[in-house]
Amino acid sequence: MGFKCISQTELKIKSGPNYIGVPLRFLEEIKQETEYKTTGIEISKSTDQISEISIVNNESLEFLFDHQMNLKSAEGYGTISIVNNSYKDRIWDARIEILGSNIENETNLRIFEPRTNKNIRYSIEALDDLQNPLVIHERIEILNEEIKSYKDIEQISGIDHYDSILEDGEKRYLLLFGKENLVKFTIIIENNSNSTIKNINLQKEISKHFYDIECISDSQADIKTKGNILKIELPELNPGQKRNVDITAKIFPEKKERIRTGAYNITYNIENSVISETEIINFSAYSHAKHLINVEEKETQPNHWDCSFLFANHSDFTMYLKSILITDESKSENYVDLDLTTENNKIILSPGETFTTQKWEVFNENEPKFVRKISYSLDYSIEKGTDVSIKVEDDIFEIIGFQFEKDISQKEIKSFEESELYNKIIIRNTGDVAIKGVVINEIIPEDFKPPLEISQFKLKKASGEQKLENVDLKITPPNDEPSTEHTLELILNLKENQVTQLIGINELLEISYPIKAISPDYNKAYEFPLEISCYYLKNKNQEKKEEVDYYVVRHRLSDMQKPTLKVSHKRRNLAIAKEIYPGRYDDEFAICVTVKNKSTIEIKNISITDTIPITFELISSNIKNKVTKSNKENEYVISFSVESVLPFQEKEIMYYLKNKSGKDVSFSELESYFIG
Structure with a gap:
């Protein structure tokens, strides 16, 4: 037990102003008496200021997901803080029993000085198995009419139609190169717990390549933009409630470069709940209290004693009685046996209050003596809370x-x-x-x-x-x-x-x-x-x-x-004319072949053949020629080739012959051998 300085006024009790003992408040003027209905006991109440033992269990968790919401890392710890809020009273033999954490089930916290606290820190294990109370999903859509999903078009001939998105598939986000693309980011937030989630803060990174950015929420969210960071605040989300945040932006890829989809962070609080299964089963501690047994011999009946038990709360804390057992010295007879742990029998004493049992009568020639066992503790309050931070990595847009x-x-x-x-x-x-x-x-x-x-x-x-x-x-x-x-x-x-x-x-x-x-x-x-x-x-x-x-x-x-x-639509119209002129001498002749293209198309590879009597020889020609023997006797064949004659163009072929025998040859003889 601890000691403290007590004034003379604080030492006064009802039985006498100078009684020295365990400190009691001076309650003479403000005391009220009520009857305990089931046992006839009395509780005197006080309006003294109440301090409390507060136990705060707060957990902090950080999750990192990749862009497919696969958990990459998780870290979590919890803190249980036990606080003595009294300005003057100590507590001692403080014990706390915790279930579900990686610390000992029961921990002896020993003594707390006034206005002090002690913390128990624990790590949260098996984070992969914890159900995240806030379900988050980002859907990215490219609202470009030129990019179709296979399911939106007709089935390819001869190809089986598949349209199942595989569970292990990593979806692509495709942007058309050299064209404006409209991108829609939809972030879906859903409360998957039985608790109200508060102070939801979402931060979404938007690449500097985007422009005309608009953000719409289906709730009264506070939306702010700072640089390329979009901040969205939601005050709370009730159990089962869902909220969508839609962000649209335009982008015009001019280079084949890596454009990121943008990571996002989200933080939130859960009141009166922790994510792990950690649970505070019980807390017990002691502070200033007095219990006594009054024995009073009856006026008219010597050796007959009226006895009663009194418990007084002398601390700033609320106390509750657990059990009272009073027996004779041999422990063979129970005079008081109260189990006060059930809800109906619970006795809670505020600071300054006293509890008195119903009287019992004992016959004894000497002053009676008793064995007593009292169990009590300080009342306490428990607050719970969880702070969660989630970061989701981004993906990349690919250019097609x-x-x-x-x-x-x-x-x-x-x-x-x-x-x-x-x-x-x-x-x-x-x-x-x-x-x-x-x-x-x-x-x-x-x-x-x-x-x-x-x-x-x-x-x-x-x-x-x-x-x-x-x-x-x-x-x-x-x-x-x-x-x-x-x-x-x-x-x-x-x-x-x-x-x-x-x-x-x-x-x-x-x-x-x-x-x-x-x-x-x-x-x-x-x-x-x-x-x-x-x-x-x-x-x-x-x-x-x-x-x-x-x-x-x-x-x-x-x-x-x-x-x-x-x-x-072109048809050939070709005219080939032949004229024979006398030469410089009587035995010479000049022959002119005219090729005229009278059509609108070019005529190519024109072949012209003439025959020469064997009695003549070729003297000269203005184009390349070829002279060969004919299948017929007494003649040669001379051939010319014109590669091309353009529309309405005319070309001339001139060659000279000389009579080798000196005989006269008529024009008609030369004319009859022309082929063209």
Whole structure:
């Protein structure tokens, strides 16, 4: 027991002003008496100031999650603080019993001086198994019309349709390169506990690349922006209540660089609850109290004694009695046996209050003596609270994009004639994500035949020609009848269980295939609409999975990009004339062959053949010629070749002959041998 300085006034009690003993308050004027209904005991009450023993159990937890909400690290500890709030009274033999922590079940805290406290710190174990009372989830959506999920488009021909997001899949966030993207961040906060969660503070980082940032909450949240940090405060969240915070922002990727989705932190408090299973089972302590047994011999009955038990609370604390047992010296007879631990029998004494039992009578020639055992403790209050801090790491946005072009091997073909053309399509990957597969859709107009065999297609990369593996071809209708329009659909690298990527980062793919023109009409305008669909894996680790989800980006060939194909209606109109002139001598002749192109098209590779009687020899010619023996006797053959004559152009061939025999030869003889 402790000692303290007591004034003379404090030593006064009801039985006499100068009684020296355990300190009691002077309660003569303010004492009130009430009868204890079940036992007839008396409790005298006081209005003295009450101090208390307060026990505060507070837990602090910190969690770190990756962007998929997988727990990376967790740290938690708790503090149990026992505080003596009295300004003058000590407490002693203080003991606390704790369940569920990694400390001893019962701890002896010994003595507390006035206005002091003692702390018990414990670590929280098995944090992975704890249920987080606040469930947090961030959903990121790219609100771009050009990026479609596989489930939003028609099923690819010949490819099974999968649309399950795998549990172990790591979702991709894709931005279109060189275009404005609208991104929506939705942070969902839900109270999954039975307690009210208060002081919810959310901080979300927004990359400096974003602009036109807007934040909307479905509750009266306080939203503030500081730099690239968005701060959102929610006063409280009741059990089962959910709140959404929507953030929209625009971004225009101009470079292939790492743009982060933005980490976020959230802190909150839980009142009157701890997350761990730590529980304070009991606290007991003692302070200034007095208990005594009054024995008074009856006036008219010698050796008959009226006895009563008194318990007085002399401290600033509220006390409660647990049990009172009073027996004779031999412990064979119980005079008072009170169990005060049940709720109905509980006796609580405020500072200055006393408790008196009902009297019992004893016959004894001497002053009676008793054995007594008293159990009591100080009342206390328990406060609980939990402070939680959660940090969620961010992910990255990946840049996707592709460019493509188309070329036709011939820019002009003749009307109503067969021509074979070669389509060449080049697709370049301009993003930083590999293209998993490609679907080419092209309309082949009437008067043209589409290719029906996969072997007619060629795939080429910078490394060389590629094997025609994992390629599907569909022609609709399934024939090459030129009288009807056809749809060509070429599917590359999208078969089930195909793990390779089709077009890597910074790679290009060239696809070429033939198209045959069958009697094209120059009065028609022929177009070959082309659409390219590039498929990207929705989840980062899906390459080896049987079920695969895709993001799909489709681009159509614009009018500016379409190659021109001209069908020309051109017919050749060629006139070849021959004139014979006398030479310088009677035995010489000058022959002029005129080639005139009277059409609107260029005429090429014109061959002209003339015959020369064997009696003549060639003297000269203005163009290259060739003289050979004829199959017929008595003549030679002279041949000329004109490479090209442009529309409405005229070319002359002049050559000179001389009679070797000296005989006369008529003009008609020379004319009859001309072929042109």
